[in-house]
Amino acid sequence: MLLPLAAPPPVPVGAPAVPAAADPLPDLDAATIPQLARRMDAGSLTSVELTRAYLRRIDTVDRGVRSVLAVDPEALRQAAESDRRRARGQARGLMDGIPVLLKDNIDTRSGGTAGSRALRVPPRDDAELVRRLREAGAVVLGKTNMSEWGNFRSPWSTSGWSGVGGQTNNPYVLDRNPCGSSSGSGAAVAASLAQVAVGTETDGSIVSPAGQSGVVGFKPTLGRVSGDGIVPISTHQDTAGPMARHVVDAAILMSVLEGGGADYAAALTPDALRGARVGVWRRAGFSAETDRVVESAVDVLRRNGATVVEVELSHLDRIDAAERSALVTEFKHDLEAYLRTRPGVPQTLTELIAFNEADPVELSRFGQELFHEAEKAPPITDPTYREQRRTATDLARRSIDEVLAAHRLDVVMAPTNSPAWRTDYTGDPFGLSSAKPAAVAGYPNATVPAGFAGPLPIGVSFMAGHGADARVLRFAAAFERAAPVRRAPAYLPTLPGVTGCGS
Template identity: 35%
Template sequence: MKKSLLASAGLLLLGSTLLLGVPVSGAYAEDAGAAVRDQAPAAVPTAFVQLSGPSLASPGETFAVSVSLSGATGSATAGKFVFEYDPSSFDYISAAAGNPEVSIAGVNAESGKLTIVATDADGSLTDAGAVLALTFKAKAAGDISGINGYVELGADDGSVVQTPEQSLAVQIAGSAPGDLNGNSVIDVGDLSVLLKYFGIDASDANWGSAAIGDFNKNNAIDLADLAALGKKVLYDNGQPFQLMEADIMSIQNAMAAGKLTSVELVQMYLDRIHEYDDDLHSLISINPDALQIAKAMDDERQEKGPRGLLHGIPIIVKDNYDTLGLKTTAGCKCLDDNQTVSDAFMVKKLKDAGAIILAKANLSEFAINTDTLSSLGGQTKDPYDLTKNPGGSSGGTGSSLAANFAAAGLGTDTGGSIRIPSSWNSIVGIRPTIGLTSRDGIIPLALSQDVGGPMARTVADAAILLDAVSGYDPNDIATAGSVGKKPASYTRYLDKNGLKGARIGLVLDSSVAGSNQEVLGLLNKAADDMRAQGATVVGVNIPNVADILKYPSLSGYEFKFNLNEYLSNTRFVDPAAIRNHSLTDIIAGNEFLTSLTNTLNTRNGIESLDTQEYKDILLFRTRLTQQSLLGLMADNSLDAILYPSTTGPTGGSSGSANRLSPFSGFPAISLPAGFVASGLPVGIELLGRPYDEGELIKLGYAYEQATHNRKAPELFPALPVPAK
């Protein structure tokens, strides 16, 4: 009977472990684990993982890997298996029990790493023959030596043995719910003990030892308790959740382990905003419904499981993205009545993925400049030096993320507006290929150059956001070009060995790289760091670069027409609710930065785009830039082109290199490169071919993992943890 219950429990546990947020709390008996410790020691199990499968896999081939234990001695009823593989060579597809005696209690699949908890309640995993059956798909030719396995085994007396290659135990501070073997560690030994007590209740003589495993406090050891403990073994790092610099995966793991809820997470970020944003002025508005939405996301997680990696994750978006329930102002007092009637396409995609729009970020008014100064939001400051501006125009997003006000965010980029503040706030910013993300519902500056993209503290988080917000939108015809060019997931490119064999072109021309010696020193160090990771870095000069950089941005021509079209589009705005319906109205109302007076009047004076001057810029500038960059990459067999994101540190010169991406429409990623002597951050930029965001993510991730250049600003430390 016990075996049949647990055979079905294997399926239920898998669903529960991945989908149900069972609270990690429960009754605690002072003598918990005592009975286990007093038992005579069983034979200690030992074993090594044995993998068998094809000697060679062809690209695109799906193949099976059988997992068994070799050199096994003693008995083991639970095991935690860890498999590491090169994500550039293999994709993990699925896992199943290797025979009917084995049940899978949980699976955690990450890029390059797979963790599985398996049990054999009546027998022993060491006697089970094939324990697991894994399925992978080959991305590039390679043999099975590219998949390595390690195991930690637990006997039913609570003893644990680990293979010498890697420790998989989860260290915790003192005793905690689930520590049934009393070793101050949550491990598969605890799961083995709980399996032994499965089905007993508070009337049983062994309840004193089992009670610490009663997570749902119903005075019985049932499937929910097994699921809760299995979840802790899979996800719990044994430490309290740390908000500072938390990435999306660590947040999701904390939620899966039951240590954190979306409500708690949102409140933590709100506490930081309330404590620190009076100094930064990074935000224009805060979502009053954020906690209510977080509660709904927590309830959904409990009932149905998470929608994906963004479920319950707080995001900050630049205040030129239409967002239902919040005003969309572009930083201008003239639009403080713009309660939009729909979400921007990218915002809707975030919400569909389960993300919570926590706040709207300040920006350079209408996204025109690079200082993040607006009539509505004031002057945003840089968290590394409050006397400096954070760059722009997406400086509010950059400043708030650097100060840990949210998990990640969205910016827009017309000339450098994602990458400049990313550089000056020591974060990651991706300007996608024009057409990968929709501009629908974003207050425009120049649609021939505008694009929205992710900003985050890590490359992985930027990749997760890009997965969610990219794709075809019939309301932005440019996105039709992305059909068939977007991968299944950009997270597949998160390869710490991604620089190995890559070929990078380091721009030498001072008109692109600048002349600041500290910035150039960090640029050259980045090149050396890439070489150390197996890349070939060669010096290059961009053909025709002087002619390319002579061209102006098209925002001076297109702004009036694009803005007027937005303000008259009833899919975005409620005409009866806004007082300004055109740039002419805005100028007449005089509710904008006085420093923009000449700029707005000049742009409002453009009578038509049907001029030879405009057409020449649009056609010849784009063609010259694209041909020059593609020719350079082809002639030198380059995977990417490297240069500084900005030619000066925070508050200095942004330079002209940031024009290469918008003038060509090609993608670029800005990465933290370190700090100059004064403590101000600097970023480097990698530019790639159209729709080659995956390659840039791969190169950027490998560089990030090798250097870990980002450091949180010391002016905005962690808040004291409130007493519970």
């Protein structure tokens, strides 16, 4: 079982016992996976030292952020095994010995709750992506909090809150919201509580919290990462993906998550912007601060040799209406199919609704209106549902494909988010988001830090067509290199003002 944070795991027998003041550690916020791997290969750093440093930060820094649900008691043992492999010259690649956190809708043998107290009986086995991480030698450090059920229990849910973990806070300003259902993964990476984390997205829940927490988030093409062992909303849109402080780390993690010999880091080139044609979808008028950051990002593109074309993506209202109705049907079907793999937990939406009504915590912040709606949803054989799904997916793909083709574009850039709002449990305010077309289309989308509104981060997203994952990451990395604006959070307690999110 996962250990509560009040009980840090013991150091395994034979692991080096280095006092905190003597740890030969890099700057965790700035270090990349390739840099850490080189140090471990040279013998100036061990995975045990690195893992212990992250566990210390979880024990101290996360008291204010509250992004990590629990740590894995086997983390230091995994790190010691990695060190022994490296000493024998048998390191398994760049991820060997690298600590990673997992969103808690991803099954591990020690747990996987999707934030719900109804799923506290652990799964039988690891999710497929966890098996791939273990095979690559990664240190599974623990689980991150998330918006319960992926923000799909109520239209009035608050991002970052779950019955299991309470409220995760934005590490830049603690009374501001971390956004999206991968809120804990984004906040934990921003606070340097792990080198990388895995999030999941149905509609914005990787890129939105990454933007709000000032980190890199990558939503891959649908199907690139196995969904086996992940609590679903919809298999037509759900995907796991990496969250990191650096694009190169996201690319390395993505290669492991996908498997099959993928090497996204090899495709990163520093001059990707030179000679490129970039469509800019400004989403102007939602936020003056975001408009300013987008204008600055456009200047970066032009200074680095890109041709900028102003574009608008179409069909958004029709996509939104069709998607919402389709998701309600898919949620019931896909969730109940998943629950049948979890003995000892409720097996139907009806049973989950009854559990929540009887539980003293689950309905304390918001209701379960979407659960009631999904309980009555038609089956996936229903013609009306099938038309809704076809409409949503086809129009979302057209919205991107037609713009790319009409202007001969390599990618489209858009603002990821407006500044984070104050968490107040009246529902998430609807602000700026550009996630929907790529999310509903199943197309790749990467967000990278681009600027700030005061202390609050704002990101820009790069998206393209089906299978263009390497291209999207390449443009994100080139932008990051040209505009290295990210800075570590200051954990400010509060700020005046309020603002908007994604789902």
